[in-house]
Amino acid sequence: xxxxxxxxxxxxxxxxxxxxxxxxxxxxxxxxxxxxxxxxxxxxxxxxxxxxxxxxxxxxxxxxxxxxxxxxxxxxxxxxxxxxxxxxxxxxxxxxxxxxxxxxxxxxxxxxxxxxxxxxxxxxxxxxxxxxxxxxxxxxxxxxxxxxxxxxxxxxxxxxxxxxxxxxxxxxxxxxxxxxx
Numbered sequence: 001x002x003x004x005x006x007x008x009x010x011x012x013x014x015x016x017x018x019x020x021x022x023x024x025x026x027x028x029x030x031x032x033x034x035x036x037x038x039x040x041x042x043x044x045x046x047x048x049x050x051x052x053x054x055x056x057x058x059x060x061x062x063x064x065x066x067x068x069x070x071x072x073x074x075x076x077x078x079x080x081x082x083x084x085x086x087x088x089x090x091x092x093x094x095x096x097x098x099x100x101x102x103x104x105x106x107x108x109x110x111x112x113x114x115x116x117x118x119x120x121x122x123x124x125x126x127x128x129x130x131x132x133x134x135x136x137x138x139x140x141x142x143x144x145x146x147x148x149x150x151x152x153x154x155x156x157x158x159x160x161x162x163x164x165x166x167x168x169x170x171x172x173x174x175x176x177x178x179x180x181x
Contacts, residue, residue: 029066033080036110045115055089068125070140073164077113078106083120103154105162116159145177
């Protein structure tokens with residue numbers, strides 16, 4: 001019986017992945033990703049204009065790359081990289097624009113499950129692994145306890161782990177995640 005429960009737990013936490021080249025039930029995926037960013041109300045993931053008293057700027061989505069999907073715990077997560085630009089000051093040809101890249105994991109309703117700052121570049125998915133060239137950036141199939149607790153290191157900061165088997169700070173401190181059910 002214990003072996004059966006262990007098999008069910010293992011199957012529930014397995015990751016199944018699809019690349020951006022695979023057929024999708026949502027051919028308007030880019031529109032859904034852009035709408036998910038706009039609906040998020042997360043400051044760094046939302047296009048807007050601002051005025052600092054002297055200058056007017058825009059902060060806007062420049063590009064979004066749909067990389068693929070990962071299925072975990074019966075849910076489908078969409079992986080994308082977004083690039084935002086903070087424009088040069090309106091009417092000022094001398095100031096420069098600044099770009100900000102983000103890895104974004106969308107849930108199955110295209111809400112933001114997690115995100116982290118990531119230099120915008122040429123990324124791709126190999127199964128459930130996000131790569132830049134041959135370099136592994138994040139393994140979305142990982143169930144390593146440290147990853148489940150703090151997430152993945154991206155550009156010097158952790159991107160929170162979005163899946164249901166996340167280990168809370170309290171469980172990490174107490175070691176409760178190590179106890180068998």
